[in-house]
Amino acid sequence: MDKTKKAGRYQRLYTQIAELIEKSSNNSLSNMATITAVLHHKMDYFFWTGFYLLQDGKLQVGPYQGSLACINLKENSGVCWAGVNQMKTIIVDDVHNFPGHIACDSRSASEIVIPVKNTMNEIIGVMDVDSSELNSFDDIDKLWLEKIVSLV
Numbered sequence: 789m790d791k792t793k794k795a796g797r798y799q800r801l802y803t804q805i806a807e808l809i810e811k812s813s814n815n816s817l818s819n820m821a822t823i824t825a826v827l828h829h830k831m832d833y834f835f836w837t838g839f840y841l842l843q844d845g846k847l848q849v850g851p852y853q854g855s856l857a858c859i860n861l862k863e864n865s866g867v868c869w870a871g872v873n874q875m876k877t878i879i880v881d882d883v884h885n886f887p888g889h890i891a892c893d894s895r896s897a898s899e900i901v902i903p904v905k906n907t908m909n910e911i912i913g914v915m916d917v918d919s920s921e922l923n924s925f926d927d928i929d930k931l932w933l934e935k936i937v938s939l940v
Contacts, residue, residue, distance in 0.1 A: 797831070820850055824839065833921060836855060839904065839914065840861060840914050841913035846861075850913065855892075867883065876903065878901045879925045880925075881898050881922060882922050899925070901915070
């Protein structure tokens with residue numbers, strides 16, 4: 789998908805998600821479930837879409853769509869923990885070249901992870917999106933997914 793078309797689609801999805809959340813939800817888990825469902829079904833290169841939440845020092849699966857997820861992610865390993873530890877969005881063009889990558893599904897080829905923060909700006913988890921194709925994510929995904937995650 790070309791960058792202009794991708795940005796336009798994200799703009800429409802952001803508006804749709806914001807309207808859904810603003811009119812009916814005051815619950816962060818419901819917001820995550822809504823975000824996950826909309827993105828997973830509207831972005832054709834999203835293979836796995838969901839959230840991992842920090843719980844008692846563990847990253848545990850939250851709302852998601854796609855193939856079966858790993859329930860707990862090994863601490864300080866993989867792309868999701870890199871997003872938490874570095875406190876920033878991580879884009880991986882080829883997960884097979886990422887040290888310590890956790891393969892919950894061997895079909896995953898590229899990944900983007902966006903930190904999720906609470907109102908005190910503390911990281912409470914990450915949004916994780918996998919693609920079955922290499923090099924799926926870019927700065928447009930980063931920009932819009934960070935904006936969408938801020939709706940949580």
